[in-house]
Every structure is written in C-alpha cells, then in structure tokens.
Amino acid sequence: MFGEISYQLNSSSAAFILLLVWVTIFYASYETKRKALRIPQFNGPAGWPVFGNLWDIQGSSAQQFRIWSKSYGDVFQMQLGNIPVLVVNSASAAKAVFSGHSNALCSRPVFFTFHKLISKTAGVTMGTAPSSKALNKGRKDTPLGKPAVRTYLKCLDIETRTFIDQCLSAANNRLDPLRLLQRMSLSLDLTLCWGRRISLQDPLLAEIVKVEHEIVNMRNTLTNVQDCVPVLRFPWSPTTKKALMLRQRRDTYFAQLNNELNEKILKGVAPSCIRADLLGRDDVDEEELNLVCLTFISAGMAPTVATLQWSLAFLSQRPDIQATAFNSIREHYGGDYKGLGDIDDDQGCAYIVALIKECLRYFTVARNSLPRSTVKEFSYEGKIVPVGTTIFLNAWACNMDENIWSNPSTFEPKRWIEKPDAPLFTYGLGSRSCSGVSLANRFLYIFFVRLISAFELHSSVGLDVDPITGCKSYEDLVTSIKRYQVNFRARDEFALREALGR
Numbered sequence: 001m002f003g004e005i006s007y008q009l010n011s012s013s014a015a016f017i018l019l020l021v022w023v024t025i026f027y028a029s030y031e032t033k034r035k036a037l038r039i040p041q042f043n044g045p046a047g048w049p050v051f052g053n054l055w056d057i058q059g060s061s062a063q064q065f066r067i068w069s070k071s072y073g074d075v076f077q078m079q080l081g082n083i084p085v086l087v088v089n090s091a092s093a094a095k096a097v098f099s100g101h102s103n104a105l106c107s108r109p110v111f112f113t114f115h116k117l118i119s120k121t122a123g124v125t126m127g128t129a130p131s132s133k134a135l136n137k138g139r140k141d142t143p144l145g146k147p148a149v150r151t152y153l154k155c156l157d158i159e160t161r162t163f164i165d166q167c168l169s170a171a172n173n174r175l176d177p178l179r180l181l182q183r184m185s186l187s188l189d190l191t192l193c194w195g196r197r198i199s200l201q202d203p204l205l206a207e208i209v210k211v212e213h214e215i216v217n218m219r220n221t222l223t224n225v226q227d228c229v230p231v232l233r234f235p236w237s238p239t240t241k242k243a244l245m246l247r248q249r250r251d252t253y254f255a256q257l258n259n260e261l262n263e264k265i266l267k268g269v270a271p272s273c274i275r276a277d278l279l280g281r282d283d284v285d286e287e288e289l290n291l292v293c294l295t296f297i298s299a300g301m302a303p304t305v306a307t308l309q310w311s312l313a314f315l316s317q318r319p320d321i322q323a324t325a326f327n328s329i330r331e332h333y334g335g336d337y338k339g340l341g342d343i344d345d346d347q348g349c350a351y352i353v354a355l356i357k358e359c360l361r362y363f364t365v366a367r368n369s370l371p372r373s374t375v376k377e378f379s380y381e382g383k384i385v386p387v388g389t390t391i392f393l394n395a396w397a398c399n400m401d402e403n404i405w406s407n408p409s410t411f412e413p414k415r416w417i418e419k420p421d422a423p424l425f426t427y428g429l430g431s432r433s434c435s436g437v438s439l440a441n442r443f444l445y446i447f448f449v450r451l452i453s454a455f456e457l458h459s460s461v462g463l464d465v466d467p468i469t470g471c472k473s474y475e476d477l478v479t480s481i482k483r484y485q486v487n488f489r490a491r492d493e494f495a496l497r498e499a500l501g502r
C-alpha cells in the first residue's frame with residue numbers, strides 16, 4: 001500500500017515538475033520575443049513581465065505619460081503587453097512627428113477585439129480603419145467639409161433649440177444635462193445620415209448610447225488586456241463574450257435604421273440624407289456605405305457630449321465667465337439683444353470662440369487622441385521609427401505644454417484672444433486628424449451662444465470640475481466628468497419663450 005502511495009506521489013511530482021519546466025520555457029521564450037519587439041533607440045519605463053506598462057497606467061494615463069516624459073524625453077517608448085508604443089508628449093514633438101511625417105502616420109493599428117470581433121459584420125468606422133484605397137474613397141465621399149456643413153444648418157438649428165426648450169421645461173429647471181446632450185448630438189448624426197431624428201423617449205437613444213460607449217472603450221488598448229496579451233484571447237474570455245454581444249446589439253440597431261430608410265425609399269418618401277444619396281450611386285459599395293454610416297453613429301457623439309458635459313459643469317462654478325460671455329454676445333448682436341443667436345453666424349463672437357477653444361483645451365476629452373500606425377519608416381532626432389509602429393499623441397500634455405502657455409493649468413479663455421493662432425491638439429493633427437472639425441466647431445459655437453443667451457447656470461453645491469480628479473473613469477477612451485445636476489435659470493423667461501416660439 002505504501003508502495004502504491006509513493007508511486008502516485010512520484011508520478012504527480014513528475015507531472016508537476018514537467019508543467020513547471022514547460023511554464024518556465026514558455027515564459028522565457030514569450031518574454032524574449034516580447035522584449036525583441038521593443039523599438040531600438042527609444043527609451044522608456046521598463047514595465048512588468050508579460051503585461052509591460054499596462055499596470056502602471058491604471059490612473060490617468062495621459063497624466064502618467066506626461067510625468068514619464070520628464071524622465072524619458074518628449075517621445076518615449078512604453079510597452080502594452082507585447083505592443084510597443086511611442087508616446088508623443090510636447091507641442092514641438094507633435095508638430096515634428098504628426099505634421100512633419102503626416103503621410104507616414106496615415107494608418108491606424110489593428111486590434112484583436114475591435115477589428116477581428118466587433119467589426120467583423122458591419123465593418124469599421126473611419127477613425128478605426130487602417131489606411132487603404134477604400135478608406136480614402138470613403139473619406140472623400142463623406143460630406144464633412146465646410147460647404148457640406150453649411151447645408152446642415154437647419155438640423156443644427158432644430159437640435160440646439162430643442163435642447164434649450166427641454167432645459168426650460170425641466171422641473172425647477174434643475175437637471176442632469178447628460179441625456180439631453182446625448183439626444184441632441186445623436187439626433188443630429190441620425191438626421192444627417194438617415195434623415196430621422198430621435199426623441200428622449202425613443203428606446204434606441206439609450207441603446208445606441210450604451211452600446212457605442214462600450215464599443216469605444218473596447219478600442220482602448222490601455223485597458224483592453226486581451227488585445228495586448230495574446231495568450232489571454234480565449235473564445236470564452238469575458239472580453240470576447242462581451243465584444244460578440246455588443247456586435248450583435250449594434251447590428252440590430254444598424255439594421256433597424258437602414259430598414260426604416262429602405263422602406264421610405266420604396267414608398268418614395270425618403271428624406272434627403274447621406275445614406276440615401278450614397279445608395280443612389282453606382283460607385284459606392286456596401287463596405288463603403290457601412291463605413292460612412294457607422295462613422296456617423298460613433299465618431300462625433302462621445303467627444304462632443306463629453307466636451308459639453310464638462311463645460312456646463314465648469315460654467316456653473318464660474319459666474320464671472322458666464323457674465324463676460326453674455327456681455328460679449330450682447331455686444332456682438334447689439335445692445336439689448338434677447339434672441340437665441342443667428343444660425344448663419346459662424347464664429348462671429350470672438351469671446352465665445354475663445355471660450356470654446358479653452359474648453360476643448362482644458363478638458364481635452366480624447367486625452368490620448370486615437371492611435372496611429374506608421375506605413376513608412378522615418379527618423380525622429382536621429383532615431384528610426386520603423387514601419388508598423390503604434391504611436392499615441394498625448395494631446396492632453398501638448399495642450400498643457402508650458403512652452404506654449406505660461407499658466408496651462410488655469411482656465412483662461414482670453415489666452416485665445418491674445419494668441420488666436422496657438423495650436424490646439426484636441427482634434428489631433430496631420431493626415432488622420434478629426435474630419436468632423438468643421439461640423440463640431442459650428443455645432444459648439446451655436447450651442448454656446450444659445451445656452452449663454454438663454455440661461456445662467458449655477459449649482460448650490462461645489463462640483464469637482466478639475467480635469468483629472470473630476471473624471472468619471474480613467475478607463476474611458478473619451479474622458480467624461482462624473483454625473484451632476486445644475487440649475488438652468490432663464491435670464492428672461494418671457495423673451496426666451498418668445499424666441500423659442502412657444
């Protein structure tokens with residue numbers, strides 16, 4: 001009997017030792033390969049075995065990059081699992097890399113969860129597509145330039161007025177503006193692309209907002225561990241399961257929007273919209289059609305809403321800035337102006353333009369912009385950046401660069417009146433910078449003019465509007481503020497009702 005037990009012990013010890021040897025060999029070869037992937041010549045923090053620097057950036061990654069750049073230089077290297085990444089952290093380095101080598105940086109990296117799982121059915125969006133002929137054609141066919149935006153003024157007018165109207169109707173005029181902002185932004189995108197608006201009561205609103213938010217976060221390499229550590233990619237991993245579930249939910253509402261429009265086209269009652277125009281063209285295939293339409297659902301909503309959500313909270317804490325903005329609107333439109341701004345007015349009121357730029361700079365909602373991938377080798381300060389390198393722009397650090405601004409941590413709109421041509425990094429720069437910048441700027445301008453003309457914002461409790469400590473979550477690709485409520489007090493309720501045509 002003792003012999004039998006000792007035999008069993010010997011065989012299980014042997015199995016254990018074999019397993020240990022296998023794990024050790026696997027680990028050693030994995031680590032050797034992982035380290036070999038690092039980009040020669042670029043310094044950076046060492047990081048942990050297997051996971052590299054993933055654990056070091058669990059707080060505000062952009063802030064951590066800014067701190068590392070003080071030790072490792074403006075352009076340093078980190079490794080997310082086995083993906084080496086160059087991070088660009090100053091305004092001058094961003095100009096040299098992103099503008100100086102714009103063509104070399106014209107692609108996006110391909111990630112397992114987003115590109116291979118989520119996008120398998122409906123395809124990718126413009127901001128996530130690697131460089132290709134199809135992408136270039138899609139970009140050309142997407143009407144987001146200034147002339148196209150001028151034809152969207154009616155939609156901008158309706159959606160911003162609806163927002164003001166809904167704020168006026170809120171009980172006691174105290175509310176959390178998030179849902180109203182989401183509706184306004186999504187309704188604009190759906191009208192432009194599918195020719196249909198969305199109401200607060202429509203169940204599609206909550207569904208699209210929720211799913212798109214989760215999908216955007218799945219694209220975040222900084223938090224999606226299985227993208228960076230290939231050994232964690234199992235078909236039954238929670239991330240894979242979640243990605244497949246999100247894909248199915250996105251496919252459902254995408255099909256619903258498309259089917260609604262197809263029916264209207266069949267009945268001959270289709271509104272003029274981007275999808276209907278593209279459907280009527282022989283040179284546009286299914287892949288391009290999906291690329292353009294998915295872009296309208298996913299690209300603009302998150303950064304626009306997050307910028308407005310931070311800005312409203314901030315303004316509620318700063319009556320002095322609201323008063324300056326209100327007086328500048330009155331000066332711009334004339335003495336005792338009581339209207340809601342002119343939809344044809346494009347960036348005419350200098351202080352409002354400066355206020356918007358400062359909100360975009362100070363909160364920099366896409367702190368690490370969107371990742372790029374290089375298609376050509378180039379050199380930076382004599383160091384070679386090879387083809388296929390992933391590069392992050394730390395837009396937050398660039399916007400806070402002390403070589404551009406003497407007091408970058410202070411919110412000061414007037415800085416943009418003194419230096420109107422100073423660089424703003426929030427929309428990215430170079431070949432793949434934000435294509436929606438004209439639409440976004442026009443939207444933000446009329447929104448701020450209307451908001452400030454209509455209401456005084458205030459909050460009886462102090463809100464944390466600090467761009468670092470006030471964040472809802474550091475894991476989000478687009479950084480938003482924690483939920484809050486503010487009071488919307490009409491400046492002149494009678495005049496406002498009249499301006500809204502009530």
Ligand code: HEM
Binds near residue numbers: 126426
């Ligand atoms: C405040 C609002 C917005 C902000 C802060 C913002 C920011 C950004 C950023 C940082 C990028 C990546 C840039 C780069 O890689 O250099 C981007 C790309 C993009 N944005 Fe925006 N965006 C905003 C609104 C919009 C709107 C309203 C649209 C229109 C639908 C839009 C469409 C796009 C598209 C299509 C891309 C991808 C460009 C490409 O990869 O070629 N954005 N945006």
